[in-house]
Amino acid sequence: MALIVQKYGGTSVGNPERIMNVARRLLETQREGNSVVAVVSAMSGVTDSLIKLAREVSSNPSKPTEREMDVLLSTGEQTTMALTAMAIQSLGGKAVSLTGAQAGIVTNGVHTKAKISNVTPDQIKKHLDDGAIVIVAGFQGETSEGAITTLGRGGSDLTAIALASAVEADACQIFTDVDGVYTCDPRIVPTAQKIEAISYDEMLEMASSGSKVMQSRSVEFAKKFGVTFEVRSSFNNKPGTTVKEESEGMEQVVVRGVSVERNQAKVTVTQVPDKPGCAARLFTALADAHVMIDVIVQNVSAAGSTDISFTMNRDELEKIGDLVDRVAAEIGAGKVSKRDGIAKLSVVGIGMRTHSGVAAKLFEALAKGGINIQMISTSEIKIAVILDEEKIADAAKLAHTAFGLDAA
């Protein structure tokens, strides 16, 4: 008998009818001879309604309010878990729901974005031994002092993966509203295919490059604890994408996928003096202003100075104001240029490590399409280029074809 952890996101449990579907799916999994733990999110829209209520009583969210925000938001998953257990019972099955605290999920005390410190799944095991399907509230835990905490964005995925690790599950399935991870966004590249298996590192690079199937932290957690999981759709029965340790066979595919991130912006500071501390001054100032930076590129210096460019989401550009101009003046740099209307294209694959010529092949494909590359940045298993946003769809198609990813 296998032990399976399944996670259902907010869309999958978005209304009573969908909750009934989830209940049927869980019962089916149990009837196939498995022990089943289900992690559920808040019904879609519920969290937003709760946040709206909170804003009506609290105009200035402060540190102590974060504790209460966790108390408030945790009711969303608690509602879903009770309804899911009831739905299973109404179909003749046996089910028990547990809050994060009851399920033994202990976190640190950083409210609204707590980290799981340990999991003691005694209650889960007891109810599984009893033949029940165990429904656990995602996204939440409690501190060792007994305060309710929430895990922040992507928290329910994290709950599922942490539980799968703690109960030593045979499988962990993340049910969502997409079929799995694709070689590229099918809305951009119609020939994109579902990826059968992907390594943690590739998944992380895809996630950080705009393929927002899952938050990076859940993938990192899975990698750390060696939890293999599958991302699949709750609206059909097709197999999804398995995310796991890299295996030898995986390296034979040079590029696993192509990621696209639109709505980027770029800032270039020219003639930055080539002396220690200049870059630090600039990026410390940006960090203090809570500007989220993506790619940073600096080339070798010429004539005692260099140009530094960095990209970010377009929304972040507004936060910058004249900050960079002021710092540039302070450190004796030259002109500052800012522009949006750009996008990032990344090709990702652990096979890159052992294959040379990947960059060349990408640049050649883009050149053939007459697409100019504004910036280049690489990691061990990723090559990212910054392009004009209006060229990004063409660029993605060209890269997808060049690396042999198109569906037959």
Add this chain to the structure above:
Amino acid sequence: MALIVQKYGGTSVGNPERIMNVARRLLETQREGNSVVAVVSAMSGVTDSLIKLAREVSSNPSKPTEREMDVLLSTGEQTTMALTAMAIQSLGGKAVSLTGAQAGIVTNGVHTKAKISNVTPDQIKKHLDDGAIVIVAGFQGETSEGAITTLGRGGSDLTAIALASAVEADACQIFTDVDGVYTCDPRIVPTAQKIEAISYDEMLEMASSGSKVMQSRSVEFAKKFGVTFEVRSSFNNKPGTTVKEESEGMEQVVVRGVSVERNQAKVTVTQVPDKPGCAARLFTALADAHVMIDVIVQNVSAAGSTDISFTMNRDELEKIGDLVDRVAAEIGAGKVSKRDGIAKLSVVGIGMRTHSGVAAKLFEALAKGGINIQMISTSEIKIAVILDEEKIADAAKLAHTAFGLDAA
């Protein structure tokens, strides 16, 4: 410094604006130099919405579903408690919210109508010592095994009284949408007055006679643990009604109040054989059919048989069907008559014990108004009569005047 427990019902916290008002009231109480514990209900309407959701996933509520119903319903109070704490914080105050479980309210395992078995208010005391206003979810607790339970109807009042007892509060205030307990329903008797102080027993008799300010179980609990409490309005600052142990002064008022219960129905079984077991057969059958009986009257027998009458809420009459007719036939009784359109009038007062002539005065007052009495039933501190429903307002006014209860 006094320690005060305040309870706010669903109407008092019915929307964010009202929650802000409650927050101001709590802060005011604290600034007057008190330590404050607040028990809050679910926002009005929330519990009904949750029940509606439950019905959409569960057509046949069963025993295991009751556990999940408690998990579901407890989110209602949890939402209010977080919002109330946030509201206090947004006004510059210090507040911490606690679920029933966190507040140390331990119950038995009878889901949806659990009984409080003990309260260990360690967390409450810790946060009070810390200078915080402590907001506790009403209506809920947890079993010693850690399952969430709810206390059933009137559960939040019970939470407040149990906490007041556990923390040895100097005062317990039940804030509601009425000003206090009145000598009669002011909609029926416009000259009715607010009662300043009433004994537990009088309050119990008033509650069981249709003055639904509070559920009897909360008053019984307060009586058992000697908790003095005040019922008052959350919409103004007027003093309410204090409910407490009877004192000597109280007995000087012969009748404390007049209660009215409309929508009653009456069943009479004639010529019941005067032998042991006949009444038992009848009322066991009614109990098995879950019919809630109110007053039962049986007079002395004549010629080897007697008539038995009993009353109930009109809705209960439908449940009876031909049940009574069948039992009557079995035990060899005579005709059975059923009718609705009747009402109950009760006069209540501990002073009755030491004053004779109360019954006579009531009957005389009703007779003067030409009102026929269909049934009479008395307890130590109550006289109840069954009348035609259309005469009940006149009867209440006559009784109210006869016992000197009219406002000057």
